[in-house]
Amino acid sequence: MGGAPDRALTSRDNALFAGTSADSALAAGMSAWTSPLLGAVSLPVRTCFVLGEPPENSGVWSLEYKLQATEDPSVLIGAAQVFASRGKALVLPRA
8 A cells, every 4th residue: 555545544543534546546446445335324333444553573463353332333243243243233232
């Protein structure tokens, strides 16, 4: 990656500002990817991506997909649990 995306992932100020055409293309792609969801009705959960730091000296980052409660962002359900439910209702744990 490099540039602004790296700064957004590695700094306390995680905002991504488009400074180059590559950054603009990334921002446009993210906007196109999320736009169908932004007009949807209010849901009790949203998709959450959790980026995990690599273990010392490995350099391999992890990315977890979860559902996050919209009313309480500390409530997370892993994708494995969601898929294992096979369409049945999930009960969100209380934080």
